[in-house]
Amino acid sequence: MNIIVLGCGKAGQKIAELLNEENGHNITLIDRRYDVVNDIINHFDIMGVVGDGADVDVLKEAGIETADLLIAVTGSDELNLLASLMAKKLGNCRSIARVRRPEYHKVVNLMKDDLGLAMAINPERAAASEIARILRFPTAIQIDTFAKGRVEILKFKVPEQSPLDGMKVMDIVAKLNCDVLVCGVERASEVFIPGGNFELKSGDLISIVSSIQEGTQFFKKIGIKTNRVKDTLIIGGGGTAYYLAYLLIETGINVKIVEQNPNRCDELLKLLPKATVICGDGTDNRLLIEEGLESAESVVSLTNIDEENVLLSLYAKTKTNGKVVTKINRIAYDRVINSLDLGTTIYPKNITAEYIVRFVRAKKNSLGSQIETMHFILDNKAEALEFRIKDGSPISGISIDSLKLKDNLLIACINRGGKIIIPRGKDVIMPGDTVIVVTLKSGFKDVSDILK
Structure with a gap:
């Protein structure tokens, strides 16, 4: 396929990296920043055009007239939608656009065909959906759904003195009477797709595939709690926090949000009347203790600064036994971050690229x-x-x-x-x-x- 990626931010770079690993694609990047484009094309076997994605000549230079797909992931919703429309007019090219503003989604759905949109992605909403799914089953580190929600792959850590410690994969069904399948094991830096004779150990990160009912029975039999959280403390009141709070409140979970900006606090109070909104510095340890950090069943760090999210989560893990979730924007340090045992880490850019x-x-x-x-x-x-x-x-x-x-x-x-x-x-x-x-x-x- 001939693919144009408009926007070389974190998401655009990750998308280009993943698509470059696939066979049979001709990829061209567009961005205004010469140094960014030059750096990426030196790392990957792709083309680059420096210029404005709203400029017809720039799009033509990138090959829009013969392109199969335009992926517009600039920081501007308006530019992404405009480029999608231009792609349809110039080359009858399908497009994928990143659209963050909630008010645009109604317009996008009404005009999807007119814009030539194959898909519109909101990274904040997608990340919130991932987090909400995790909080439904807080023992899991990662949950991925298949078969229209009927099947899940659940990743969790085998605790000390677990019945699974020392058990062979082939014996799980017979010994636990649960129809589940171990489809992956992470042990230190190694990853396995295990055969029947593979022996599990405490500390392993294992992924199982099962129906929702069988998965619940499996976790009960190995002594792991499966009930969803009753409350959550969200630190940071941005777009992801709003979508997450909305989803959690809809399912009856009590939500408390700590946000520093008074104007944003007022907005959240209007948007989420059933949430408790605290106007204060989420990095203030005393404030977090006063607002119930130690008794919270889940804590989600959603500030716009990765370092703050990491430190907040590390601190939360010393004060509560609840589920801790950390949002990370920068992908480059994922190996280091994953070694910190932060619980569940969510990378919105990875979710966008995966879609x-x-x-x-x-x-x-x-x-x-x-x-x-x-x-x-x-x-x-x-x-x-x-x-x-x-x-x-x-x-x-x-x-x-x-x-x-x-x-x-x-x-x-x-x-x-x-x-x-x-x-x-x-x-x-x-x-x-x-x-x-x-x-x-x-x-x-x-x-x-x-x-x-």
């Missing part, structure tokens, strides 16, 4: 299958993809143990008309099924890619 890569791969699918869902898992070292199987697929009508699968790959789940099947060797995939595949390889666009 876009999933869309691009789905556009390139063959006749045999179609990507429905895609998530990066296992510290972003693996992918979990949900394929819809069509007639003529090379894996349909054949038992799983007869398929010649690539290494470091697992068929983790089959969804057959809403019936969730954790597959064993003799199970057969049929047309109409959706199939979840977990792999350490990247770039799969069709289910046939899983075969040797």
Whole structure:
């Protein structure tokens, strides 16, 4: 595909990096900053154009007349929407636009076809949805959903003296009587897609795939709480905080927001009448203690400064046993941040990039299958993809143990008309099924890619 990425901020750079790893794409970047464009094109095998995305000549120079997709992720909603409209007029090119302002979403939905928009993404809303899902199941470090919400991949840490310590993967179903599948293990710096003889240890970060009901039973049997939080303390009152508070209040969770800007506090009080809004410095330890940090069942650090979020979360972990969630904007230091044991870390830029890569791969699918869902898992070292199987697929009508699968790959789940099947060797995939595949390889666009 010929793809133009407009905007070389954190999201634009991450999108360009991920798409560059995929085969068969010609990528061109547009940004006003020469040094940023030059730096990126020196690192990756892509083209760059320096200029304003609202300039017709700049878009033409980038190849808009023959482009298949424009990804507009500048810091301006207006520019992203204008560029999308120009892409349709100049080359009948589909577009993806980052749109942050809530009031624009109604307009976007009304004018999606007129603008040539294939997708509009709000990173703050997407991040809030991820956090809300985590707070529903606070023991999990990461939750990814498939099969229209019927199946989840849940990542958690095996505690000391857990029944799982020393247990082989093949024995879990028999010993715990739970139909779940371990699809990934992180141990120190290593990542595994385990076979049946793989032995779990305390301290491992393991990811399981299961239906919601089976997952709940599994956690109960290994002695891990599954009930959602009753309250949350949000530090920082920006866009993500607003969306998160709205989602949590809708589900009956009590929300308290600490925000420093008095004008923003007034806005939040009007937007969220059921929330408690505290006007004060969220980095003031005494204020946080006074506002119930020690008894909070969850604490979410959502300031606009990564360093503040990291320190606030580290402090919160010394004062409460509640769930701690940290928002991180800068992706470059993710390895260091992940080593700090902050609980759950949310990267809005990664979420945005994940949505876009999933869309691009789905556009390139063959006749045999179609990507429905895609998530990066296992510290972003693996992918979990949900394929819809069509007639003529090379894996349909054949038992799983007869398929010649690539290494470091697992068929983790089959969804057959809403019936969730954790597959064993003799199970057969049929047309109409959706199939979840977990792999350490990247770039799969069709289910046939899983075969040797």
